[in-house]
Amino acid sequence: MSTAVDATHHDAHHDHKPSGIGRWLFTTNHKDIGTLYLWFSLIMFFVGGAMAMVIRAELFQPGLQLVEPHFFNQMTTVHGLVMIFGAVMPAFVGLANWMIPMMIGAPDMALPRMNNWSFWILPFAFCILLGSLFSAGGGPAFGWTAYAPLSTQYGGDSTAYFVFSVHIMGISSIMGAINVIVTVLNMRAPGMTLMKMPMFVWTWLITAFLLIAVMPVLAGAVTMLLTDTYFGTSFFDAAGGGDPVMYQHIFWFFGHPEVYIMILPSFGIVSAIIPAFARKKLFGYSSMVYATAAIALLSFLVWAHHMFTTGMPVFAELFFMYCTMIIAVPTGVKIFNWVATMWRGSLTFETPMLFALAFVILFTIGGFSGLMLAITPADFQYHDTYFVVAHFHYVLVTGAVFSIMAAAYYWLPKWSGYMYDTTLSKVHFWLSVISVNILFFPMHFAGLAGMPRRIPDYATQFADVNQITSIGGFAFGLSQLVFLWVVIKCAQKKGEKADSKPWEGAEGFEWSVPSPAPYHTFEKPPKVE
Amino acid sequence: MKMKPLWTLLVMLSLPASAESQLNLTKGVTEVSNRVYDLHMTIFYICCVIGVVVFGLMFISMIRHRKSKNPKPANFHENVKVEIAWTIIPLLILVGMAIPATTTLIAMEDTSDADVTIQVTGSQWKWHYKYFENDVEFFSRLATQQEQINNKFDKSENYLLEVDRPLVIPTGQKVRFLVTSDDVIHSWWVPDFAIKKDANPGFINETWTKVDEPGVYRGQCAELCGKDHGFMPVVVIAKEPAEYEKWITEIEAEQEAARQREQELLSMEMSKDELMDLGEKVYNSTCAACHQPNGQGVNGVFPALAGSGVAVDPDGTSKHIDIVVNGVSGTAMQAFGEQLSMQELAAVITYERNAWGNDTGDLIQAADINEVMNQ
Amino acid sequence: MSEQQSYYVPASSPWPIIGALGLGLIAWGASTTVIQASAEQDGHGSTVLFAGIGVIVFMLFGWFRDQINESTKGLHNEQLNTSYKQAMSWFIFSEVMFFAAFFGALFYARVIAVQWLGGDSNNAMTNEVLWPEFVAHWPLVNTPGGTETQAMGWYGLPAINTIILLISSVTCHFAHTGLEQGKRKQLTGMLGVTIILGLIFLYLQGAEYVHAYEELGLTLDSGIYGNTFYMLTGFHGLHVTLGTVMLIIMFLRVLKGHFTPDNHFAFQATSWYWHFVDVVWLCLFVVVYVL
Ligand code: HEA
Ligand code: HEA
Ligand code: CUA
Numbered sequence A: 001m002s003t004a005v006d007a008t009h010h011d012a013h014h015d016h017k018p019s020g021i022g023r024w025l026f027t028t029n030h031k032d033i034g035t036l037y038l039w040f041s042l043i044m045f046f047v048g049g050a051m052a053m054v055i056r057a058e059l060f061q062p063g064l065q066l067v068e069p070h071f072f073n074q075m076t077t078v079h080g081l082v083m084i085f086g087a088v089m090p091a092f093v094g095l096a097n098w099m100i101p102m103m104i105g106a107p108d109m110a111l112p113r114m115n116n117w118s119f120w121i122l123p124f125a126f127c128i129l130l131g132s133l134f135s136a137g138g139g140p141a142f143g144w145t146a147y148a149p150l151s152t153q154y155g156g157d158s159t160a161y162f163v164f165s166v167h168i169m170g171i172s173s174i175m176g177a178i179n180v181i182v183t184v185l186n187m188r189a190p191g192m193t194l195m196k197m198p199m200f201v202w203t204w205l206i207t208a209f210l211l212i213a214v215m216p217v218l219a220g221a222v223t224m225l226l227t228d229t230y231f232g233t234s235f236f237d238a239a240g241g242g243d244p245v246m247y248q249h250i251f252w253f254f255g256h257p258e259v260y261i262m263i264l265p266s267f268g269i270v271s272a273i274i275p276a277f278a279r280k281k282l283f284g285y286s287s288m289v290y291a292t293a294a295i296a297l298l299s300f301l302v303w304a305h306h307m308f309t310t311g312m313p314v315f316a317e318l319f320f321m322y323c324t325m326i327i328a329v330p331t332g333v334k335i336f337n338w339v340a341t342m343w344r345g346s347l348t349f350e351t352p353m354l355f356a357l358a359f360v361i362l363f364t365i366g367g368f369s370g371l372m373l374a375i376t377p378a379d380f381q382y383h384d385t386y387f388v389v390a391h392f393h394y395v396l397v398t399g400a401v402f403s404i405m406a407a408a409y410y411w412l413p414k415w416s417g418y419m420y421d422t423t424l425s426k427v428h429f430w431l432s433v434i435s436v437n438i439l440f441f442p443m444h445f446a447g448l449a450g451m452p453r454r455i456p457d458y459a460t461q462f463a464d465v466n467q468i469t470s471i472g473g474f475a476f477g478l479s480q481l482v483f484l485w486v487v488i489k490c491a492q493k494k495g496e497k498a499d500s501k502p503w504e505g506a507e508g509f510e511w512s513v514p515s516p517a518p519y520h521t522f523e524k525p526p527k528v529e
Numbered sequence B: 001m002k003m004k005p006l007w008t009l010l011v012m013l014s015l016p017a018s019a020e021s022q023l024n025l026t027k028g029v030t031e032v033s034n035r036v037y038d039l040h041m042t043i044f045y046i047c048c049v050i051g052v053v054v055f056g057l058m059f060i061s062m063i064r065h066r067k068s069k070n071p072k073p074a075n076f077h078e079n080v081k082v083e084i085a086w087t088i089i090p091l092l093i094l095v096g097m098a099i100p101a102t103t104t105l106i107a108m109e110d111t112s113d114a115d116v117t118i119q120v121t122g123s124q125w126k127w128h129y130k131y132f133e134n135d136v137e138f139f140s141r142l143a144t145q146q147e148q149i150n151n152k153f154d155k156s157e158n159y160l161l162e163v164d165r166p167l168v169i170p171t172g173q174k175v176r177f178l179v180t181s182d183d184v185i186h187s188w189w190v191p192d193f194a195i196k197k198d199a200n201p202g203f204i205n206e207t208w209t210k211v212d213e214p215g216v217y218r219g220q221c222a223e224l225c226g227k228d229h230g231f232m233p234v235v236v237i238a239k240e241p242a243e244y245e246k247w248i249t250e251i252e253a254e255q256e257a258a259r260q261r262e263q264e265l266l267s268m269e270m271s272k273d274e275l276m277d278l279g280e281k282v283y284n285s286t287c288a289a290c291h292q293p294n295g296q297g298v299n300g301v302f303p304a305l306a307g308s309g310v311a312v313d314p315d316g317t318s319k320h321i322d323i324v325v326n327g328v329s330g331t332a333m334q335a336f337g338e339q340l341s342m343q344e345l346a347a348v349i350t351y352e353r354n355a356w357g358n359d360t361g362d363l364i365q366a367a368d369i370n371e372v373m374n375q
Numbered sequence C: 001m002s003e004q005q006s007y008y009v010p011a012s013s014p015w016p017i018i019g020a021l022g023l024g025l026i027a028w029g030a031s032t033t034v035i036q037a038s039a040e041q042d043g044h045g046s047t048v049l050f051a052g053i054g055v056i057v058f059m060l061f062g063w064f065r066d067q068i069n070e071s072t073k074g075l076h077n078e079q080l081n082t083s084y085k086q087a088m089s090w091f092i093f094s095e096v097m098f099f100a101a102f103f104g105a106l107f108y109a110r111v112i113a114v115q116w117l118g119g120d121s122n123n124a125m126t127n128e129v130l131w132p133e134f135v136a137h138w139p140l141v142n143t144p145g146g147t148e149t150q151a152m153g154w155y156g157l158p159a160i161n162t163i164i165l166l167i168s169s170v171t172c173h174f175a176h177t178g179l180e181q182g183k184r185k186q187l188t189g190m191l192g193v194t195i196i197l198g199l200i201f202l203y204l205q206g207a208e209y210v211h212a213y214e215e216l217g218l219t220l221d222s223g224i225y226g227n228t229f230y231m232l233t234g235f236h237g238l239h240v241t242l243g244t245v246m247l248i249i250m251f252l253r254v255l256k257g258h259f260t261p262d263n264h265f266a267f268q269a270t271s272w273y274w275h276f277v278d279v280v281w282l283c284l285f286v287v288v289y290v291l
């Protein structure tokens, strides 16, 4: 607790913000980089959302009306990729950048220059991916999962763009994750023991570990796609002794942990927001930590639940079914802890809390459908239908995306120094929460009734369900314009000035500094009780 | 009509009450599919109960423990006993679910002692069925007209779920399916049988069914397999064993006769008009999915045949035949030699060399095809 | 938990975004290069690719120059050093996982895919109907599709290479202890030997590839055995190359007197990397060649 930052080693730039475009291009400041990540992610959310609107418009009625099947498949694929790698993951990295150093009392991220590097790779990666949509054969059209051999012998030129853009996205994620881990392990203020860290920091620590463990595996998988396509290897071709299903094993060894990468930080966010607005300490802090770790470890043992129909031997199907089911236990612990935190608290319902509560309920619904999918014999019926699409949008949209919005509202006053427009934000919430259910809930029924996913046209008995879904989709999409408006307003510093701690029940170092947070926080480490 | 979506929404919301409704999983027509359905409903109800409890507690808390009602929060934040309880109880519930799931799964994967064995091969974008006990095999393609898909005609009742030649199986007998693929991964799915098996190129997956009721059962390809993945239905007709026997012997004789006729036709010359007529038909049903009805292809994915490439190359006839008969390995261009008769092949190649202004004037006859095939 | 001391937040720097540009150009250039090569077209793909590599090299020089200047000025401190060390360890962990994907592929192909093609497990019909001629064996010298090759034995070059790498790991370690104890002669000598051993390894690896291609017919496209063989040894070879370049840079920096017994993170990182590459080879030698 003794020493402070030695000021002599800082150059002149240190005390005030550099100005102009150079500030953003060359920055090493965790707040600037966090802001860049967050804006990038918002843009990508709209890009990916626009593609979802194309999908929903085509599916509004049976028959082909707007787009060709081949283009439809590109939309599906690139929508999935953009949302996952462009919207959700960068949003979490942005939040980590902004909040983790403040939460643990560090002056910045551990490796500030590498931090900038990881961000700036992303725009290049997405230029390549999105640019491929305009190339001769179009963009990738084989699903975000890129199963071989559709993506190898039958992929056309898009395979190369897909592979290399995924490679550099992976490099970016790995560097970002290394930065987070090292910051958390090495930069905490004296007295901030691991078990005193806010849950958001814990969940990100574990997420970062997952990222470093699985992004290289994805890199390996797509490298094999590349060599199968262009260099004559036969990893995924039986004639050469390979197996197309092998790709799926490697991909899902990455893919399943990847979906938890997209939900663990959400758990951290919700664990910060619910106590703040219940004015009561988080229930079961240590069991939260252990549950997070348990989910992360189990996530390495469940990958083949995406592959129940590929013809694995029975014992393998059983093993993966059991492991998958067990994940409900630690996840349940988290849900119950949140409910117990609210129990006999003193609740108020500001917008962040509304989103967090919606998260708990709707994520749980998504979890339930996940559990149903885990039951192998039943999954034979659900697999590759809209039931799966409903499942993962519940956990991703009303899960991950809602938690990101909750986080944005919760910390916007800290970032900008101004309170967001509370009325508009509630409009945004209610419009979103209603339309999102009109959008995704009927998909369960479409799936159960037998509608396969990734199809541009469907049998007439699915028409009504799809019409409702599409209407919900357009409504949800338009509702996000309200969000954009609120954020822009707040960023332009219109509205009330915010206190250093605008939420009565909030806890943590971030609330001990003024709003907006100064360019450099904690040159002297704060004191931990 | 306008109110219909609204109605559906209402029906959906009352789903648990009317589990039979069209919007739920089908019960299907086999013992296995019924067990799967029961499993589905059991888990669904368990989830509902847990949901009601958890969300109920949340709402009670949201109402009773509002700041206006409860200004002073309690300050407990740990209780080992409840924490253990809510770890153990869900675990027990899961064990309860796992037991029926395990027994059902083991029954589903037991393909031994089948009465009939059929090889199901997926290829872009049709199914091929081959009966092991009889000398019968055929392709099964989407039968819905392109005009319906493009909204020019009204949509028929089984829009997108109808094929030219359905698979026929006997009722009351154990039918084993050997599922595989010629190109990319497909997935053979019939909801009423609770069967969905991936068709992996180079490997064979086995599955089986025993249908009790005669009827027509419809399904679809359930794995993204390229452009026309949505247009690759499965239709299975289950017939009483006696009728099935009758059908299969008839079809066997028919196919034998067709093979012989084919040999005879080799020496016959067809006129240009005949070739062009037949060729256009074959082209539109088989080739147009990729090369497009106007022969323009899809830029960068499927080559145009109109005005470019082998189809207009004056010395390209033999190469043209070779490509169509043997395919281009490692691409979506399949070997159509196995799928079409020699007459059809001759006709479609003639058509490609003369349609859309290709006017090469070349006529291809079945004998030319035979020459390439038996080289 | 470390004591938090004076913490160095670097000034804004142009190198990261130049690095991002470089990676972007590489990704774009590489994709267009493979596309153009496979369609036998001419184009600017490789120009873009090499431009990207050039940008990365330029970035590395600039970035490391700044880094070295800061380091030699004493701006770095204990905490930053710890950060670097942790970051390097996690980076190596990510490399381990990258190799794990290919080891996993080898395992799957050998224990599952090839056996199933031969009729094992629930795949009796796979063999009977689709590949009736095929008999499962490993190394897979006759593929189901009919490609024939020859297997690569472990004796001879691979065994020699194993010994070379093992020795180089030891010499690298002694170079490091030499640095820590301030024994300059030991440092330069041992480091030099390590570099030479690395180069010999690379040379022999190249010779082995030539042998495989010209005499054994074992090529990159000769089925899953050749695939896993070349991908594993190839990526390993790439890492040895990188490690050797890093060692050479360390050698130059030693000559310039950049390192002190207690401030030599870059050297340490390089030596970790070298040991990692060595361990990968050992695993590889066992599962690719011997078993
Ligand atoms: C954020 C992302 C996210 C999350 C958190 C999850 C969580 C879970 N997922 Fe999901 N999943 C996806 C994203 C995610 N999934 C995606 C993107 C796909 C499709 C990929 C593709 O094919 O494109 C997918 C697909 C998918 C499949 C494959 C379906 C198929 O293709 O056939 C399966 C199968 O088992 C599955 C299961 C589960 C389970 C069991 C959980 C569990 O973690 C859920 C646990 C939570 C709960 C169960 C609720 C709370 C618990 C309680 C209240 C306790 C008490 C409850 C009980 C005892 C029942 N998921
Ligand atoms: C985090 C991830 C994420 C998110 C946030 C979303 C968000 C949405 N997704 Fe999803 N989706 C995936 C991940 C995600 N998705 C994945 C992984 C797949 C699988 C891909 C595959 O099969 O390979 C998938 C697939 C998928 C499908 C299935 C496609 C198919 O199988 O063919 C559909 C269909 O309805 C769909 C719809 C939507 C909609 C309507 C939204 C909405 O929530 C989007 C709302 C946002 C906006 C609309 C943008 C904001 C507003 C504007 C741009 C203003 C303009 C608005 C209007 C004109 C109305 N998505
Ligand atoms: Cu065949 Cu989808």
Ligand SMILES: [Cu+2]
Pocket (backbone or CB within 6 Å): A255, A256, A259, A302, A303, A305, A306
């Ligand atoms: Cu999963």
